[in-house]
Amino acid sequence: MTTTTPKPSFALITLILPGPDRKRQPSPYHFRVTYRNPEPTGPGCLMTWDVLVGREPYQVALERTADGRTEWHCTCADAVYHGENNHAHRCKHVQGLRELFPRAA
Numbered sequence: 001m002t003t004t005t006p007k008p009s010f011a012l013i014t015l016i017l018p019g020p021d022r023k024r025q026p027s028p029y030h031f032r033v034t035y036r037n038p039e040p041t042g043p044g045c046l047m048t049w050d051v052l053v054g055r056e057p058y059q060v061a062l063e064r065t066a067d068g069r070t071e072w073h074c075t076c077a078d079a080v081y082h083g084e085n086n087h088a089h090r091c092k093h094v095q096g097l098r099e100l101f102p103r104a105a
């Protein structure tokens with residue numbers, strides 16, 4: 001049996017973000033790419049990530065709308081709350097990824 005070493009790529013990204021505890025201690029968040037559109041110029045889902053932290057992973061998605069804008073989605077409580085209230089606020093998961101992919105933002 002052979003073991004293969006994963007190619008170094010953006011497949012798994014670790015970001016240090018304010019943690020989930022009250023003190024918001026910086027904590028490592030692991031973002032694993034779960035989908036990448038091979039033709040990222042048209043409308044539709046461009047990329048998705050699983051955010052691995054704590055017990056439940058979050059899903060983050062980057063979508064291109066029909067009129068060419070990009071929209072971020074996250075399943076965490078923070079993003080859902082502000083999304084329902086139409087706030088411009090972005091959760092820390094999306095903010096972290098936006099800094100990595102400034103052209104997509």
Ligand SMILES: [Zn+2]
Nearest residue numbers: 074076091093
């Ligand atoms: Zn989030």
